[in-house]
Amino acid sequence: MSITYLEAIRAAQAKALADDPRVFIYGQDVGAFGGAFKATKNLAREYPGRVLDSPISEDAMVGAAIGAAIGGMRPIVEMQYADFSLPGFNQIVNNAAAFYWRTNVPCPITIRLPSGGIAGGGPYHSQSLEAIYAHYPGLVVMTPATVEDAYSMLLEAVAIDDPVIFCEHKHLYNHLKAEHLPTEAMPTGKARIARPGRDMTIVAYSAMVHDALAVAEELATEGMEVEVVDLRSVKPLDTDTVMASVARTGRLLCVGEAWPWGGVTAEVIARVATEGFGLLDAPPQRLNAKDTPVPYHPSLWAVHRPTTQSIAIAARNLIRL
Amino acid sequence: MAQTIGEVSSFRDTYLKAYRGMLLARVLDDKFASLYRTGKIAGGVFLGRGQEAFSVAAGLNLRQGDIFAPLIRDAAGRLAFGETIFDAIRTYLGSAAGPMRGRDGNVHRGNPRAGYLPMVSHLGAMVSVVNGALLAHRFKKIKGTVGVACLGDGATSTGAFHEGLNQAAIEKLPLVLMVANNQYAYSTPTSRQFACEDLVDRAVGYGVQGHSFDGNDLTACLKIVGEAIESARRGNGPQLIVGRLLRLCGHGEHDDSNYIDPLLRTVGYGRDCLKLAEEHLLKEDWADQTLLDAWRNECVHEIEEALATVRREAGPDPYSEDWSALSSRHLIEGQNQ
Numbered sequence: 001m002s003i004t005y006l007e008a009i010r011a012a013q014a015k016a017l018a019d020d021p022r023v024f025i026y027g028q029d030v031g032a033f034g035g036a037f038k039a040t041k042n043l044a045r046e047y048p049g050r051v052l053d054s055p056i057s058e059d060a061m062v063g064a065a066i067g068a069a070i071g072g073m074r075p076i077v078e079m080q081y082a083d084f085s086l087p088g089f090n091q092i093v094n095n096a097a098a099f100y101w102r103t104n105v106p107c108p109i110t111i112r113l114p115s116g117g118i119a120g121g122g123p124y125h126s127q128s129l130e131a132i133y134a135h136y137p138g139l140v141v142m143t144p145a146t147v148e149d150a151y152s153m154l155l156e157a158v159a160i161d162d163p164v165i166f167c168e169h170k171h172l173y174n175h176l177k178a179e180h181l182p183t184e185a186m187p188t189g190k191a192r193i194a195r196p197g198r199d200m201t202i203v204a205y206s207a208m209v210h211d212a213l214a215v216a217e218e219l220a221t222e223g224m225e226v227e228v229v230d231l232r233s234v235k236p237l238d239t240d241t242v243m244a245s246v247a248r249t250g251r252l253l254c255v256g257e258a259w260p261w262g263g264v265t266a267e268v269i270a271r272v273a274t275e276g277f278g279l280l281d282a283p284p285q286r287l288n289a290k291d292t293p294v295p296y297h298p299s300l301w302a303v304h305r306p307t308t309q310s311i312a313i314a315a316r317n318l319i320r321l
Numbered sequence: 322m323a324q325t326i327g328e329v330s331s332f333r334d335t336y337l338k339a340y341r342g343m344l345l346a347r348v349l350d351d352k353f354a355s356l357y358r359t360g361k362i363a364g365g366v367f368l369g370r371g372q373e374a375f376s377v378a379a380g381l382n383l384r385q386g387d388i389f390a391p392l393i394r395d396a397a398g399r400l401a402f403g404e405t406i407f408d409a410i411r412t413y414l415g416s417a418a419g420p421m422r423g424r425d426g427n428v429h430r431g432n433p434r435a436g437y438l439p440m441v442s443h444l445g446a447m448v449s450v451v452n453g454a455l456l457a458h459r460f461k462k463i464k465g466t467v468g469v470a471c472l473g474d475g476a477t478s479t480g481a482f483h484e485g486l487n488q489a490a491i492e493k494l495p496l497v498l499m500v501a502n503n504q505y506a507y508s509t510p511t512s513r514q515f516a517c518e519d520l521v522d523r524a525v526g527y528g529v530q531g532h533s534f535d536g537n538d539l540t541a542c543l544k545i546v547g548e549a550i551e552s553a554r555r556g557n558g559p560q561l562i563v564g565r566l567l568r569l570c571g572h573g574e575h576d577d578s579n580y581i582d583p584l585l586r587t588v589g590y591g592r593d594c595l596k597l598a599e600e601h602l603l604k605e606d607w608a609d610q611t612l613l614d615a616w617r618n619e620c621v622h623e624i625e626e627a628l629a630t631v632r633r634e635a636g637p638d639p640y641s642e643d644w645s646a647l648s649s650r651h652l653i654e655g656q657n658q
């Protein structure tokens with residue numbers, strides 16, 4: 001058996017619906033159609049009345065999820081693309097995120113954001129918004145990079161009492177496969193050493209983990225052992241694991257597909273520079289998308305985000321510093 | 322005061338109850354205004370003067386199990402829905418014993434477990450939250466409940482209002498949207514807010530039932546709000562209620578409201594609903610001036626006592642505050658290390 005990242009997301013939702021009658025799914029075209037990416041395929045048939053098509057009203061979709069959660073339900077909201085969560089931004093950050101702190105009543109909602117770039121996605125179907133959501137207190141922001149994490153973290157997202165922004169990467173949907181789904185999982189909030197190494201650390205998350213691993217393979221043939229840390233969730237951010245890795249390697253490159261300004265890579269570098277300055281043998285580096293909207297043409301897009309080539313160049317430069 | 326017909330006698334009781342609720346809200350609001358002027362309240366104070374009849378009708382027609390999402394001018398509705406004077410005062414004074422524990426204040430208060438939703442500042446946002454709470458009732462097969470969301474005329478210009486009303490209509494939810502058209506949104510007159518004749522025209526566009534009336538007249542408020550809430554309860558889908566009235570104060574206590582057109586105070590809906598209700602009580606011989614004075618004194622006394630208690634309560638302690646926004650302790654950074 002082999003299962004894709006997308007199928008893992010569907011399987012997690014099926015399990016959540018099966019295990020807990022409080023769970024329901026709400027989003028555009030998620031019903032009989034099965035979702036724009038088919039992440040809810042067959043679920044409306046298998047769980048009648050619990051997979052609801054919403055109007056194109058992201059603000060109201062999130063608002064209704066909040067109200068339902070207060071009323072004892074566990075809604076999963078599918079945004080058709082991460083980009084379209086922005087009309088619902090107000091409800092997410094000003095209502096859901098603040099709710100528990102204000103009232104002492106939890107707001108258990110999960111918002112799935114099909115994130116990141118795919119060729120031809122263009123400016124409005126390729127955004128990575130984890131940093132802006134992580135900026136707000138009261139949200140958990142998950143960024144799974146593997147099939148196993150997509151499955152187990154989505155189940156955890158539904159199970160915990162807080163609002164979760166679940167950033168699933170569109171490029172991984174059908175590219176990534178695993179032999180089977182995990183029965184036991186690494187908890188959210190712990191970063192994973194995706195590949196051990198002694199010469200430098202690359203911190204990445206979501207799809208960039210795979211590019212970082214490819215670069216590590218390549219650099220191994222040149223005699224450099226690169227350690228790759230997969231953050232898994234950007235909030236909470238596992239500073240300890242990052243710091244321990246930097247303590248081993250003395251060098252840090254942080255790679256993110258999102259824009260550079262005030263993003264996750266900036267946060268990681270800031271933490272390492274302030275808390276682990278003495279561990280560093282060279283200035284910490286970061287690599288992000290270009291600071292422009294995401295371009296449409298595949299050849300522009302491919303270079304807009306970090307690539308195995310640009311990561312490898314940055315890594316080689318850092319080793320020489 | 323012959324009470325031969327049951328309905329007449331019960332309407333009289335309802336009217337008296339509503340009037341006393343309005344009066345309590347008015348006296349409480351006046352107290353908040355004076356606390357504000359003497360610097361005892363941090364932040365703003367927002368009053369419901371002139372809207373008590375409309376607001377109280379919402380609270381009185383709701384029952385346990387219903388959902389209520391009031392806004393800034395709904396002191397009367399809040400109290401009628403069951404909020405205590407204590408919780409109102411505690412929130413304004415930031416008492417740690419209050420429902421918001423000093424973390425949120427003034428009108429941003431509620432008790433979500435009791436169906437009383439605490440507003441966020443962002444206008445229109447609570448409409449879809451009420452929808453969601455009603456959806457939860459549907460999922461849990463709880464029948465016969467309704468949800469009321471209150472809005473001002475200005476809030477009907479937000480996307481959230483339109484999305485929320487449309488969503489409720491699609492799902493045929495028992496949502497009652499109460500729009501207090503008090504002629505101004507802060508200083509902006511309705512002519513700069515919408516171009517349709519009456520906000521109730523929106524109802525047709527969304528396929529919901531609409532009701533428009535003089536929101537100053539307590540009899541009309543009790544009757545029409547009561548009927549609309551009943552209609553929603555019976556499964557007739559969302560109801561849009563528009564009450565025409567006038568805000569008899571500034572937007573907040575910091576605002577002298579000198580932009581309000583004085584002519585508006587001369588029209589029917591520009592009068593004070595509390596005064597009108599008093600005139601009605603006297604005319605029907607349901608109360609006399611001595612009784613009205615006694616009721617007011619009771620309100621003043623009750624509020625002064627509650628205030629004296631709350632003023633002795635501690636505020637939140639910034640040094641013992643845990644400063645974490647998540648309920649999942651294991652996901653709070655730094656907590657499990």
Ligand SMILES: Cc1ncc(C[n+]2csc(CCOP(=O)(O)OP(=O)(O)O)c2C)c(N)n1
Pocket residue numbers: 394442443444472473474475476477479501503505506507568572
């Ligand atoms: C989305 C949003 N924009 C702006 C504000 C600032 N604001 C607070 S109350 C208000 C006027 C509201 O007018 P209306 O809805 O008519 O209610 P009223 O105050 O008249 O009762 C404004 C502009 C806000 N709270 N929310």
